[in-house]
Amino acid sequence: xxxxxxxxxxxxxxxxxxxxxxxxxxxxxxxxxxxxxxxxxxxxxxxxxxxxxxxxxxxxxxxxxxxxxxxxxxxxxxxxxxxxxxxxxxxxxxxxxxxxxxxxxxxxxxxxxxxxxxxxxxxxxxxxxxxxxxxxxxxxxxxxxxxxxxxxxxxxxxxxxxxxxxxxxxxxxxxxxxxxxxxxxxxxxxxxxxxxxxxxxxxxxxxxxxxxxxxxxxxxxxxxxxxxxxxxxxxxxxxxxxxxxxxxxxxxxxxxxxxxxxxxxxxxxx
Amino acid sequence: xxxxxxxxxxxxxxxxxxxxxxxxxxxxxxxxxxxxxxxxxxxxxxxxxxxxxxxxxxxxxxxxxxxxxxxxxxxxxxxxxxxxxxxxxxxxxxx
Ligand SMILES: Nc1ncnc2c1ncn2[C@@H]1O[C@H](COP(=O)(O)OP(=O)(O)O)[C@@H](O)[C@H]1O
Ligand SMILES: [Mg+2]
Numbered sequence: 001x002x003x004x005x006x007x008x009x010x011x012x013x014x015x016x017x018x019x020x021x022x023x024x025x026x027x028x029x030x031x032x033x034x035x036x037x038x039x040x041x042x043x044x045x046x047x048x049x050x051x052x053x054x055x056x057x058x059x060x061x062x063x064x065x066x067x068x069x070x071x072x073x074x075x076x077x078x079x080x081x082x083x084x085x086x087x088x089x090x091x092x093x094x095x096x097x098x099x100x101x102x103x104x105x106x107x108x109x110x111x112x113x114x115x116x117x118x119x120x121x122x123x124x125x126x127x128x129x130x131x132x133x134x135x136x137x138x139x140x141x142x143x144x145x146x147x148x149x150x151x152x153x154x155x156x157x158x159x160x161x162x163x164x165x166x167x168x169x170x171x172x173x174x175x176x177x178x179x180x181x182x183x184x185x186x187x188x189x190x191x192x193x194x195x196x197x198x199x200x201x202x203x204x205x206x207x208x209x210x211x212x213x214x215x216x217x218x219x220x221x222x223x224x225x226x227x228x229x230x231x232x233x234x235x236x237x238x239x240x241x242x243x244x245x246x247x248x249x250x251x252x253x254x255x256x257x258x259x260x261x262x263x264x265x266x267x268x269x270x
Numbered sequence: 271x272x273x274x275x276x277x278x279x280x281x282x283x284x285x286x287x288x289x290x291x292x293x294x295x296x297x298x299x300x301x302x303x304x305x306x307x308x309x310x311x312x313x314x315x316x317x318x319x320x321x322x323x324x325x326x327x328x329x330x331x332x333x334x335x336x337x338x339x340x341x342x343x344x345x346x347x348x349x350x351x352x353x354x355x356x357x358x359x360x361x362x363x364x365x
Contacts, residue, residue: 150291157299186286193292197299199339 005113006243007120009042009139011163011171013155015126017147018176021214023123024052025225025233026143029240030119031086032225038077038117040108041091042135043125044099050090054221055080064092066111067104073111082226087117097130102137109138119243128162136163142171143205146198148178148189153197160202172205173198174239179210180252206239207250208232300337304345311335318349325362326353 010023020043027039040063041049050056058078061071066089073089080086089112092099112120122139125131136142142163146156156173163171175191182188191207211232217224224233225240231251238248285293301308315335322328332352337345 150295153295154298154302158302161303183288186288188288189291189295190288193288197292197295 005118005120006141007109007113007122007139008141008143008243009122009124009136009168010143010145011124011132011136011159012126012145012152013128013159014152017152018145018174018208019126020048020052020123021218021223022143022145022174022176022208022236022239023049023121024223025236026239026243027086027119027121028053028083028223028225029237030121030243031080031083032237033240033244034085035119035244036085036117037119037121038087038089038112038115040089040112040120040122042105042122042131044091044131044134045093045096046125047091047093049088049123050078051221052218053080053088053223055088055090056221059090062090062092063108064095064099066108067100073108073115077115097125097134100134102134105134106138128158132159132162133166136166136168139168142168143174144171144202145174145176146194147176148183148191148194153189153194157198160198170201170203173202174206174208175204176208177210178207204250205242206235208235209251297336300339300345303339304337306337306345311337314347315349318351322351322353325357326351327355327357328353 010019010026012019023039027037031037039049039053041047042063043049044064047062050059055078061076063076065071066073066076077087077089080088089108109120109122120138122135124135144156144159144163146152160171163169173195175194178191179188183190191204195202195204209232211224211230213227213230214224214232217227217230223236224230225236227233235251238251241248315333318335319328319330319333322333323330328351333349335347335349338348340346
């Protein structure tokens with residue numbers, strides 16, 4: 001039964017592109033669909049997921065306490081009061097990435113599986129070093145988050161190569177902070193452009209607009225996925241449904257372009 | 271500012287920021303993946319110029335060398351040379 005558990009690492013390479021925001025919101029949206037979700041903050045030393053979820057005041061133990069035997073996993077897990085079937089395992093704030101090994105992180109994931117969760121989402125730190133290796137160790141699927149911007153797309157490409165080396169093939173792609181007006185005025189990369197650069201081994205999972213409500217809701221500790229009227233929230237809810245196998249049409253956020261891009265490719269490829 | 275849009279419409283101001291970004295990214299990404307640095311490609315380019323100009327009249331700036339990804343996932347070294355004609359016989363090295 002625990003083989004059905006989906007263990008997904010959320011990566012990007014570059015920092016600040018929206019991994020933590022994505023983890024919090026996709027987690028909320030999956031829980032709202034009735035899934036039993038565990039969110040693990042693997043950014044040891046730079047704890048953030050607690051803030052995105054508004055759970056920072058409830059932390060007693062963290063993942064290092066679990067690994068080093070000071071707490072049981074159940075004690076460290078924080079149940080969300082708004083969403084009963086969502087729980088978070090906090091990162092340690094006072095230690096650094098070398099405090100855990102990939103083997104230990106893998107064991108934590110195994111223990112989470114045994115708790116009966118159906119989804120385990122792992123918020124990966126930026127970079128390509130030990131923290132990345134730890135976060136990917138227990139995962140069987142990967143989401144790559146990128147912004148439609150040069151450095152972020154380049155790093156995403158690098159991460160895709162490294163994920164492959166870790167045995168995580170064909171990652172899913174979320175393009176975050178898209179500004180459709182800028183795409184239309186030819187000032188910003190479109191979703192189709194990003195896909196073309198990253199190649200067709202990546203599958204588009206979602207497109208999230210650049211949206212001020214993400215900032216205001218993060219400030220309140222309320223993920224946008226909970227806000228019915230938020231378009232970014234809708235984008236995250238769509239991601240959750242796609243993860244569950246539903247065919248959900250993409251919001252009109254330059255998707256026309258990506259479709260056009262694909263049609264164009266059909267005609268230009270030999 | 272508003273002039274840029276108008277200029278673009280008339281095709282005056284060159285490639286758009288979006289097109290630049292895509293073009294540059296396709297370049298760096300293929301370089302990152304193949305692990306062949308741009309400096310090596312430039313050396314290859316310079317030698318191709320030396321060889322080709324023995325036989326053809328070329329504009330040295332119009333010789334371009336780049337990596338392209340083939341459908342089977344391997345990399346192809348592609349050079350594009352614009353020639354303005356064949357050199358006169360006496361200019362050529364002995365055959
Ligand atoms: N779609 C978006 N629109 C606006 N702001 C965003 C969006 N996604 C993320 N942000 C903001 O960008 C910052 C970095 O996001 P975060 O999720 O912490 O990135 P990472 O975990 O990759 O470092 C945060 O302040 C967050 O609120
Ligand atoms: Mg983060």
